[in-house]
Amino acid sequence: MGKIMTVDVLSSIKGAQPSEAVNKLFEVIKNANTSNNTFNSNHNNSVPLDDLRDDVVIESSAVEKQIIIENFPKEKNGFLVVSKVIEE
Amino acid sequence: MDSQIHKIHQQLVNKEITCTALVQDKLKSLKQNTNNTVNALLDNLALNLAAKVDAKIAQGESIGLLEGIPFGIKDVYMVQGTLTTASSELLKNYKSAYTATAIQKLLDAGAIPLVKENCDSFGHGSSSENTIFGAVKNAINPDLVGGGSSGGSAVNVAKDYTVFSIGGDTGGSVRQPAGYNNVYGLKPTYGRISRYGLMAYASSTDCVGPIAKSIEDIRIVLNVMSGKDQKDQTTYASAEIAQDAISDAKDIKTVGYFKNFIENDAIDAQIKSDFLSAIEKIKAQGIQVKALDFFESNTLVSTYYTLAMAETASNLSRLDGTNYGNRIEAENLKETYAVTRSENFSEETKRRIVGGNQVLSQGFSDEIYLKGLNLRDQISENFENDFKEVDIIISPVTPNIPPKIGDSLKDPLAMYLSDAYTVGFSLGQLPTLTVPQGTATGLQITAAKNNDELVLKFANFLKDTI
Secondary structure (H helix, E strand, C coil), X not given: CCCCCCHHHHHCCCCCCCCHHHHHHHHHHXXXXXXXXXXXXXXXXXXXXXXXXXXXXXXXXXXXXXXXXXXXXXXXXXXXXXXXXXXX | CCCHHHHHHHHHHCCCCCHHHHHHHHHHHHHHCCCCCEEEECHHHHHHHHHHHHXXXXXXXXXXXXXXXXXXXXXXXXXXXXXXXXXXXXXXXXXXXXXXXXXXXXXXXXXXXXXXXXXXXXXXXXXXCCCCCCCCECCCCCXXXXXCCCHHHHXXXXXXXXXXXXXXXXXXXXXXXXXXXXXXXXXXXCCCECCCCECCCCCCCCEEEEEECCHHHHXXXXXXXXXXXXXXXXXXXXXXXXXXXXXXXXXXXXXXXXXXXXXXXXXXXXXXXXXXXXXXXXXXXXXXXXXXXXXXXXXXXXXXXXXXXXXXXXXXXXXXXXXXXXXXXXCCHHHHHHHHHHHHCCXXXXXXXHHHHHHHCCCCHHHHHHHHHHHHHHHHHHHHHHHHHCCEEEEECCCCCCCECCXXXXXXXXXXXXXXXXXXXXXXXXXXXXXXXXXXXXXXXXXXXXXXXXXXXXXXXXXXXX
């Protein structure tokens, strides 16, 4: 770690560069005034403990499983094939 | 009372039309349309469902209000077994494995899905030009854009190809195309309708929203889709909005508008004068109108895009050709991800992902992302204070009339700034409705959180007032 990662690496997009239009938006934020308010209504989206959904495994329907397999790019001998894992 | 849903329901019940003929007619119009609103037709599914409705009526069984009513679905919603492309190259062949909660509720009520509708890829755009299916053309003037990102949905409703359509609104994507095509479009309070099965763009502002030709149809569809859903834990339980609860607006005493939305150089002169004359007509009804202070457009747009880009960079990271999407093989996994994403994402989507990763990266997150969150809190606080003073806030939907097709793609910054009047309400998670009145691109009506009923009530009042 400690290596500087450029945006193209972070984004997994070849040759990606920050755009001028987007940088202009960021400049506005950098120059804006922040407040030390305690108001934080947007952080109230948490779920009460009593409301958490049950921690159970829900079996997918046969048709759901079939479509998931159909969506997978490659299959070989009944297995879904992923790309070669990075060795580094 | 205007309502296409009630009208068609009566025609079906009275056997003046058959559901099959209705659906065939709509499918034909969709197939022949030259506005590029269609990504995929659901003809077999729709005709099978229509035949069932006809059989029920023939047997003398009663049908529900939405039973047999044809509707459209923005192509970012999962509908089991249908292609769900988000108008992108990456998901061109992706088939939904399950159905979104909001759509399932409509199907359970008997509504008939006709079409997956064209939109900006992953909701990234304000013109419905960022799509592999061709730019959506405006319903009123086909040289102009259809608006975005739910452009195909708004145009289909305006052209009567669908009775109503379900769009998605993250920063104005239902309200702006509704305004550009002169129909109604509602962004409900965040969390009123489940997002489960809506492809995520920016999760903290993504909302499911109906588009229709009347307030009554918006009410009916909103009621059906609303409710708490275990699969989206940001949802909350809400009471049904009754028809007679929104017919009388006597309790609305004070309306506010943001001074700086109107007093600036960016707003079209005609939109400005039309908006001010709408204000006068409201005053003439004995309602007190207050001019309110608000954040600069620049700040609103920058805060919204900073946070939305950060969220979309995270949400779209799963689209790598292994978890989802058309894979392009390269020498190893990392390269496969990079080539797949580089080749399959549009320029606008890449711009937003890169922007999002910029703000989230070390050294920038404090300066930009956390500051953006702080600004969002200030904006929300401003709204809280405003709604202590006024019942309703009204605003124009857009500063200008729809641009010509091709213009927005040339100037992304101008496109971002065109969202100035819609994004603030998204950040505040407030219920906001576009009505096709007042200015060339309509008016927005906003109320405090969870007060969607008051928005519809004021819309009914405006219908009779201006």
